[in-house]
Amino acid sequence: MLRVRAPATSANLGSGFDTFGVAFDRPADVVSVEKADRTTIEVTGVGSQFIPEDPGKNTVGAVAEALDAPAHIHIDKGIRPASGLGSSAASAAAAAVALDELYDRGYTREELVPIAAEGEAVVSGDAHADNVAPSILGGFTIARDDGVTCIDANVPLVACLPEIVVSTRDARRVVPDGARLSEVVETVRNAATLTAGMARSDPELVGRGMDDPVVTPARARLIDGYDGVREAAFDAGATGVTISGAGPAMLAACRDETDSRDVALAMLDAFADAGVEARAFRTEIGDGATVL
Ligand SMILES: Nc1ncnc2c1ncn2[C@@H]1O[C@H](COP(=O)(O)OP(=O)(O)OP(=O)(O)O)[C@@H](O)[C@H]1O
Numbered sequence: 001m002l003r004v005r006a007p008a009t010s011a012n013l014g015s016g017f018d019t020f021g022v023a024f025d026r027p028a029d030v031v032s033v034e035k036a037d038r039t040t041i042e043v044t045g046v047g048s049q050f051i052p053e054d055p056g057k058n059t060v061g062a063v064a065e066a067l068d069a070p071a072h073i074h075i076d077k078g079i080r081p082a083s084g085l086g087s088s089a090a091s092a093a094a095a096a097v098a099l100d101e102l103y104d105r106g107y108t109r110e111e112l113v114p115i116a117a118e119g120e121a122v123v124s125g126d127a128h129a130d131n132v133a134p135s136i137l138g139g140f141t142i143a144r145d146d147g148v149t150c151i152d153a154n155v156p157l158v159a160c161l162p163e164i165v166v167s168t169r170d171a172r173r174v175v176p177d178g179a180r181l182s183e184v185v186e187t188v189r190n191a192a193t194l195t196a197g198m199a200r201s202d203p204e205l206v207g208r209g210m211d212d213p214v215v216t217p218a219r220a221r222l223i224d225g226y227d228g229v230r231e232a233a234f235d236a237g238a239t240g241v242t243i244s245g246a247g248p249a250m251l252a253a254c255r256d257e258t259d260s261r262d263v264a265l266a267m268l269d270a271f272a273d274a275g276v277e278a279r280a281f282r283t284e285i286g287d288g289a290t291v292l
């Protein structure tokens with residue numbers, strides 16, 4: 001039996017829709033694999049009752065198919081599904097690394113990214129790689145169709161997950177079809193600022209680059225309490241606040257550990273004021289999938 005741990009991730013970071021991603025140090029999924037004649041899947045852990053064990057509907061089934069690597073796959077979920085914390089992607093990332101090793105396929109970590117992204121197509125309709133890339137490689141990642149760039153960055157983050165369910169499929173339906181030139185210019189400016197901030201591990205630049213005039217405002221309407229939580233996080237010292245992935249989790253960048261504690265408490269209080277229960281994760285930018 002081979003076991004791989006793959007971490008939660010946050011995609012988009014505001015200005016990098018379907019492109020930017022960042023690995024957390026926790027929570028994580030752990031996937032165990034054993035060779036078999038056909039793929040079977042068993043799911044335990046957080047939210048497992050909402051996750052299909054049919055290989056045609058689970059992200060890891062698509063990965064096993066893409067690698068031609070049938071296996072008995074056990075997923076121990078540490079990341080709640082439909083969270084905005086890359087739950088479906090973490091299972092796919094862990095399965096890609098585990099099955100590649102189990103069947104000695106010899107792919108590099110970079111080559112496993114598009115294979116793991118096949119799993120995302122099963123749940124959201126698009127094989128977007130912005131969650132699977134950091135879950136496999138760690139750090140801050142820029143996912144393009146022709147490869148992934150990975151930057152080792154160090155910026156304290158807070159992810160605040162409300163007890164609301166938003167599926168990626170639904171959140172993709174509200175994304176506008178187009179953008180005005182002024183919005184494109186602003187997005188390019190912010191994405192470049194964020195990338196420079198990650199390269200320098202500068203939380204001020206990262207936070208400033210998280211603003212997004214196109215996708216985030218459309219999706220914010222799906223998250224009860226969004227405006228109050230965003231304002232509270234800034235008041236408590238966050239340098240930037242946005243939706244994590246497709247939501248409903250929200251992500252804040254912070255200057256240091258002290259700020260991140262204050263920001264986490266402020267976000268929880270603001271969700272409570274909106275009548276929404278939530279939990280917060282304080283994290284550094286972490287490593288990618290690890291064979292246990
Ligand atoms: N291995 C898996 N782990 C989690 N969810 C899965 C898995 N396989 C299939 N799913 C389905 O995928 C959906 C959750 O994925 P979705 O992309 O909506 O959420 P997420 O991964 O938490 O969000 P995001 O991509 O925004 O970070 C649920 O409907 C769930 O049943």
Ligand SMILES: N[C@@H](CCO)C(=O)O
Binds near residue numbers: 017124131168172246
């Ligand atoms: N880039 C994706 C991430 C969520 O899977 C989205 O925002 O829809």
